[in-house]
Amino acid sequence: MQQAIEEGFILDVLRNYTSYKLAFKLANKGKEWDEKAVEHAEAMKGLMRWVRLHPYNISQRVQIVVEHFREMVTPLLDGKAKAMVVTGSRLEAVRWQIAINKYIESQGYDIKSLVAFSGEVNDNESGPEPFKETSTEMNPDLKGRDIREAFRGDEYQILLVANKFQTGFDQPLLCAMYVDKKLAGIQAVQTLSRLNRCYPGKDTTYVLDFVNKPDDVLAAFKTYYTTAALEGVTDPNIVLNLRTKLDEYGFYDEHEIERVVAVELNPGAKQKQLEAAITPVADRLLKQFLAAKNAFKEAESDKNEAAAKAAKDKMNVLLMFRADAATYQRVYSFLSQIFDYANTDFEKRSIFFKYLLRLLKFGREREGVDLSEVVLTHHNLRNKGKQRMKLAGDKYPELSPLSGVGTGEVREPKKAYLNEIIEKVNDLFKGDLSEQDKLIYVNNVLLGKLLESEKLAQQASSNTKSQFDNSPDLDSEIMNAIIEALDAHTEMSSQAVNSRAVFEGLKEILTGPSRLYELLNEQNSAS
Incomplete structure (x- = not known):
């Protein structure tokens, strides 16, 4: 990265990096949660998502984005400069697009935006019908064009994205990025590097970050600034150890693996044949988990600690099996590109786990958190100013090798009361208010x-x-x-x-x- 910047092949996108900090307070009017415990992680996630989707929160960010674009970005490249807004989810992208178009129209600005996301988004608060990229509420003037192609011309200036175009998107007219999504490691580098493409007359880029800490972003870039170095070596025997562990669970046999692989390798096979091959294995594991879950509830009701523990252990074994299978597939897909395992059994298991994991939905249920009585009482989005993002330095992080895979354990979710969680969130984020x-x-x-x-x-x-x-x-x-x-x-x-x-x-x-x-x-x- 250093050489490419110095020789003018790419731009240093951290030269004009500005961070914002959100401060807010919440209040819960209802009393129904005073004595009901909720899963701590799920409640925290729900509260933060609620704040991020709050109309006032989005409207404040939209105003900052549009006004910054008009003042700082529009004058660049003879008025041809473009910007990207990186949102945290498809639902946020929908809400952002509606809000940004509303704000632009209310101000009478000559700016047009596009939004890019995959599939459909159901959002009853924004409209009765599912939203797509091609919906008239999202991109009314797209008229069947590819978003990349439409954004390349002079018609559109701002592109909002949700898990799209953060990598591999080459648009040299991009001069600004507004980040409203948590980024880490290589994802931070890949996303912000959409700005680094050179173009005649392009010598300035802007990053406004609403979410990430400048130090974290800088550390991610420094990993790749001089020489990307490994702090250790990945052991190819990780895959062998995982295969042994997965086989020892006893949840499948060789015949079931071969049955799925035979369908996968048959170019004339039908979807029904694949379902017939993998469904019996998945059904068996799903039924085992459901039986253990019911047994756990019954044992707890009867205050039978030994039976409750046995049932819980069974559930945890199945959860760990699924996690290990997912890890095997990920690690094997990576290591098999550079290491010849000289045994087709490794590849066969990767194929088998790929289809099995899609069906193992157990353990993903979440206790609902009622946020209907939560209200946003205070909100402050403070500009922390341009950050000193000096890439050159004495220390550079190293890339960690794969290690410790398949050694995890199932953790009990921490329980907390909703009002206590709200209080902690307020403690954490109210610093800029007082x-x-x-x-x-x-x-x-x-x-x-x-x-x-x-x-x-x-x-x-x-x-x-x-x-x-x-x-x-x-x-x-x-x-x-x-x-x-x-x-x-x-x-x-x-x-x-x-x-x-x-x-x-x-x-x-x-x-x-x-x-x-x-x-x-x-x-x-x-x-």
């Missing part, structure tokens, strides 16, 4: 100072977490950090110094959600 936000104060100020303490680093490495939490040195180091922060955060520090309750609250956050003990040990391991 200078008094204790979590920002703890994580951005106190935690940073405590991680520099050699005394605490030594205690964390030689004590259990319980011993560390009760260390008198921890109290004194926290107090030192509070006093050091007194000038910049007078009111918060004064409260902590003068109130034991506030001090204990800060300590509880530091040793709990802020993971002071764990971070110190991670530091110790890295040094």
Whole structure:
């Protein structure tokens, strides 16, 4: 990447990178959740999705995108410059397209947008019929044209995408990208690199990121900036170990594998033949999981702990089998391109698992989370300014080899109360709404100072977490950090110094959600 940039083959897309931070508060008017536990991960996911799809949230981002495009991008390339908006889901793409067209029309701007997503999207809030790329509400003037071809001309200036055109899309007129999707690793590099194509007169690009942390994006790019290096070597025996583990589950036999492979390799085979070959295996496993699930519920009702554990173990074995089969297929597809396993049994299992996994739907049920009484009470989208994204430096991340596959375990979902979850979300995101936000104060100020303490680093490495939490040195180091922060955060520090309750609250956050003990040990391991 460095050589390509220096020699003018591509542009440095991080030169004008601006990040935004969302702050919001939620309130739950209903009381029905006070005593009902919900799955923590699913509730958090549901709440965040609800906020992202909230009309006010989208409208604020749309306004930022359109006004930035008009002010900064339109003047580029003699008015031919284009932009891409990367959304987090197909549903978000639909909502964005409706909102952006509405805003452009209300302002009377001479701008036209396209939206690209696959399949159909059902969104009763936006319209009674499913939405497609070809729907009149989405791309009314497309008239059967390919989106790539339509966007190439002068008619359209902004392209909204959802899991499309983030890789392999070559449009040199792209000068700006507005990111509203979580990106990581190579995906961040591939997505933002849609902007790096050279074009006569093109020397400026813009990235406005509503979601990702600048440091994470920079780390992803630095991996490929000089020389992409591996920190270790992938062991080709991973596939052999996985094959052995999967066979030992005893959920299929060689005859069933051969039956599916024979249909796959027969050019004249019909879909019904494939279904007849794979369905008996899938049905058997689905019935085993359902039986174990029912047995678990019955044992819990009868308060039979031994029977409940046995049923739960059976469910977990089936869930782990499915995860291992998916891992086998992914790893084999990669390694078989560069390593000859000299045994067709590996390929046959890859074919078998490909069709089996499509049918194994067990364990994906989610407890519903009622968000009908949740309301958005505060919203603030703050421009954090242009970030210093310096690719050249001393340290560059290395690519990790494949390792530890097939060694996972099924984890119990963490349970929490909905109101508690809302409270945590508010704690996490309300920092920009108030200078008094204790979590920002703890994580951005106190935690940073405590991680520099050699005394605490030594205690964390030689004590259990319980011993560390009760260390008198921890109290004194926290107090030192509070006093050091007194000038910049007078009111918060004064409260902590003068109130034991506030001090204990800060300590509880530091040793709990802020993971002071764990971070110190991670530091110790890295040094």
